[in-house]
Amino acid sequence: MQFFIDTANLKEIQEIQSWGILDGVTTNPTLMAKEGVSNIAEHYKTICELVPNGAISAEVIATDFDGMMKEAHELAKIHENIVIKIPFIKDGIKAIAALSSEKIPTNCTLIFSPVQALVAAKAGATYVSPFLGRLDDIGHDGMELIRSIRQIFDNMECYTLILAASIRHTLHVVQCAEAGADVITMPYKVFESMIKHPLTDIGLEKFLEDYHNVFSKK
Ligand code: G3P
Numbered sequence: 279m280q281f282f283i284d285t286a287n288l289k290e291i292q293e294i295q296s297w298g299i300l301d302g303v304t305t306n307p308t309l310m311a312k313e314g315v316s317n318i319a320e321h322y323k324t325i326c327e328l329v330p331n332g333a334i335s336a337e338v339i340a341t342d343f344d345g346m347m348k349e350a351h352e353l354a355k356i357h358e359n360i361v362i363k364i365p366f367i368k369d370g371i372k373a374i375a376a377l378s379s380e381k382i383p384t385n386c387t388l389i390f391s392p393v394q395a396l397v398a399a400k401a402g403a404t405y406v407s408p409f410l411g412r413l414d415d416i417g418h419d420g421m422e423l424i425r426s427i428r429q430i431f432d433n434m435e436c437y438t439l440i441l442a443a444s445i446r447h448t449l450h451v452v453q454c455a456e457a458g459a460d461v462i463t464m465p466y467k468v469f470e471s472m473i474k475h476p477l478t479d480i481g482l483e484k485f486l487e488d489y490h491n492v493f494s495k496k
Contacts, residue, residue: 279455282333282463284443286313286321290466291328297469302333304407304443304463306363306387319356326357335385335405337363338373346373354382361385361404366394371401378402385441392426399431399438405461410454411444420444421453428458448472 280301283294286309294300303325315321322336334357338349346369350362362377363385364370374384378401385405386398390413395406408427410420427440439460445451448471454462 279459280461281469282335282441282461283469284309284445284463284465286310286315286325287466288313288321288324288328291325294466294469295329300329300332301461302335302361302463303329304335304363304385304441306337307339319352322353322356322360326359330359332359333361333383334359335361335363335387337387338365341365341367341369343369343372343376346370347376350377350382350384363387363407366398371397374398374403375401378404387443389427390423392423392430395427395438395440396430396434399434399436403438405439405441407441407443407463409444410442410450411446413444414446421450421457424454424457424459432458 281299282302282304283291283300284304285291286305291303310318322334326334336353338346340346340349346364350373353360353362361383364373365388366386374386377384383404385407386403387407389395389406389408395408398406408423410423413420413423424442431438441461441463442454442459443463445462445464445468448468451462451472
């Protein structure tokens with residue numbers, strides 16, 4: 279399972295990139311606005327340079343076919359690793375199909391049901407992004423969506439990748455890996471919690487104490 283970071287914050291991207299476990303970055307208009315980005319194209323370019331081997335999702339703002347295609351072509355020119363993020367709406371599906379025939383990679387976002395994932399895959403999306411945390415938030419089982427999409431894609435033998443999004447905690451990470459998600463995109467805080475375990479800290483402290491008690495005194 280690939281690890282993407284879900285942020286537009288350059289420091290966070292740089293930090294996780296330095297860990298050597300980052301495969302890509304996802305952003306969305308909310309995350310861009312949160313960082314107060316003034317030049318969005320430049321920001322995407324910087325992200326692509328920070329993660330040179332990663333897939334970088336850049337989301338369109340237009341909601342009509344022509345507008346989405348125009349934006350997609352502009353975004354695709356920024357860097358070869360840009361993936362065009364398109365919402366699951368009728369014109370979005372048309373745009374995904376058109377971009378797929380041009381071999382421009384796409385990420386169909388705002389997926390909340392298996393049938394949406396099925397349609398996006400039929401249109402040729404490179405990735406589908408089911409938002410499992412937002413389903414959990416309203417009392418649905420977000421993980422069940424990942425399992426269902428996995429089964430559908432395996433039955434179809436399609437190459438669309440499942441990019442689990444809207445991740446809240448490390449249990450989501452483990453369950454996504456068990457359910458067969460291809461990619462998971464996580465906020466910075468989830469990356470941080472993945473590498474923390476109190477028993478590891480206690481264990482290391484004891485190892486070092488025992489070492490120093492015996493060997494540092496010689
Ligand atoms: O980037 C899409 C998705 O991961 C958003 O997550 O936390 O706003 O539900 P969230």
